[in-house]
Amino acid sequence: MPHHLSLKNFLKDAGSALAKGPVALIFVEDDVEVGTTLRHHINCGFVSVVAFMPDAFELPEDIAEKVHRVTYSMMQDQALETAVNAVIAAAPDIWLYYCYNAEYLFYPFCETRSVGEMIAFNTEERRDTILTYVVDLYADNLEKFPNAVSLDHAHLDRSGYYALARNKPGTSWPEERQLDFYGGLRWRYEEHVPEASRKIDRVSLFKSAKGLALQGNHTFNEPEYNTYACEWHHNISAAVMSFRTAKALKRNPGSSFDIETFQWHNSAPFDWHSRQLLDLGLMEPGQWF
Incomplete structure (x- = not known):
């Protein structure tokens, strides 16, 4: 190329x-x-x-x-x-x-189905986006892997994820079918993460359109693009498995020396398989079976 x-x-x-x-x-x-x-x-x-x-x-x-x-x-x-x-x-x-x-897209049944097949089904449901959750990965041993990255020893948090209502700018009124999602390392080490960077939702998969623009907080200028589902039922969601936050926390002198390990009682090895993420509720197939 x-x-x-x-x-x-x-x-x-x-x-x-x-x-x-x-x-x-x-x-x-x-x-x-x-x-x-x-x-x-x-x-x-x-x-x-x-x-x-x-x-x-x-x-x-x-x-x-x-x-x-x-x-x-x-x-x-x-x-x-x-x-x-x-x-x-x-x-x-x-x-x-x-x-x-150091980020990897996972979606329901990705072991046997292509991303194009998922998009084709999503299009049939008249959706122009697929919401993704950025799920933090980290190495289990930071002495052995000082940059916190190891594919063979990758771990994730199996709980600690939550969502809050996303209000319309300048008001206390919630946006329709929009939520701010939190969890992972950005939640556990929030004192080291700027508030604007703590969300884990990202509209990573979307259909381009004239006048559409990505904004600094991983949302778009078109409100419907930021919704997690259509009005009548749940839709497909996916996960972006990411070492990015772990890398940053270990690279930044302000946080690196405060963190000896990312392991805690809710850590689990990542199996590199969509079934684990479905079982943990970190993505869902919607009506795609």
Whole structure:
């Protein structure tokens, strides 16, 4: 696949990369698990996988021909929203997905069904989004894995998740079918996490549309895109299994030395299987069986 030297060049020369969805947009913040992240989403069945990453990071040779690489720095202000919104504007009316490196999409029955099959069913239900919950992963031994990342020793919290009503801006009136979800490491170590970053809900899978814009808090400017379900029944939801918070808590000097382990009585090994997440209530199949 071509190496695009900038976001502008990618949008100009994307061609087939943005001709048909679903398209995965992977934003690389560091060099941790870049290859496994890209391979995972290739295996999910995305039509195109686009890696936004600095030139300093290497793209594994075995997937270089399967990934559109875009030179891009995540150090700039609003880097994620800028890129996602530019893609939305350039390619309206296709399904998009976004995540960071060391994050892995899981959805009901993902072991035997492609992401395209899930989107096709969701479209039949007249839904243009699939809500995802960012579920924190962390290594069980921080002495052995000081950056808190280990796929073979990954753990998650099996409880401690909750939701609060999301009020309309500037009022005490709740938004219809919108909730703010919390839990995981951002809940357990909230004193080290800015309030604006504590939510774990993210509309990671969505259909692009003219005028649609991703906002800084992982919501969209279209209210219906931020709902967890339609008016008449529950819908599919998915999970983004993420080492991102664990990495940040161990990288930040203000929190790193306060944390000797992320393990607690509600930690459990992650099986890397959708059944575990369904059993824990961290995603649901809705009417998809």
